[in-house]
Amino acid sequence: MTTPEQPPQPMSPHEEALVRELARVMLVLPRAVDADMVREQRLPLSEYTTLMHLSEAPDRRMRMSELASVCNLSLSGMTRIVARLETHGLVGRERCAEDARGWNAVLTDQGLARLQEAWPAHLASVRRHVLDHVDADDLTRLLGVMRRIAN
Numbered sequence: 001m002t003t004p005e006q007p008p009q010p011m012s013p014h015e016e017a018l019v020r021e022l023a024r025v026m027l028v029l030p031r032a033v034d035a036d037m038v039r040e041q042r043l044p045l046s047e048y049t050t051l052m053h054l055s056e057a058p059d060r061r062m063r064m065s066e067l068a069s070v071c072n073l074s075l076s077g078m079t080r081i082v083a084r085l086e087t088h089g090l091v092g093r094e095r096c097a098e099d100a101r102g103w104n105a106v107l108t109d110q111g112l113a114r115l116q117e118a119w120p121a122h123l124a125s126v127r128r129h130v131l132d133h134v135d136a137d138d139l140t141r142l143l144g145v146m147r148r149i150a151n
Contacts, residue, residue: 029129036125041118046071048122050081051090051115054107061106063096078105090114 011019034045041048053070054060062070068078082105085091090111096102107115134142 032129033122033125036128037118037121040121040125043114043118046073046081047085048115048118050078050085050105051107051111051118054091054105055112055115057107059106060112061094061104064093064103064105067105085111088114 030045037043037045037048049071050067053067054062064078064082065075067082068075071078071081073081082091082093086093088110090108092106092108094104094106096104
């Protein structure tokens with residue numbers, strides 16, 4: 001860790017390579033899974049992820065701002081996604097009971113069925129692009145490293 005008295009240390013060639021590959025994975029992986037989902041299910045990854053998070057939420061509902069946050073989107077971006085899903089009957093919107101100014105996104109039964117239909121394609125894509133490239137011995141270590149980075 002760098003302190004105010006210590007200047008940052010230059011990266012080693014291996015550290016530099018890791019940082020660059022991580023940045024590349026962060027760009028390439030979502031695009032690859034999205035392309036698979038659109039091709040196989042006509043469901044963009046952003047919509048799949050929205051349905052997934054709603055399916056895991058209590059009563060299959062989340063405040064729009066919280067949903068935007070867990071999906072790593074702006075509130076306006078999430079509003080557009082929810083509006084698209086709403087036109088297909090996959091999600092509804094309801095006023096928040098505890099705060100009448102806010103809105104909840106609510107996963108419908110039809111939305112849950114659509115998520116279950118799309119899940120095998122998502123799983124196959126994630127296996128092909130990620131899990132098939134990680135040895136069982138490395139999985140636990142990699143998970144630990146990713147968790148430390150994310151925290």
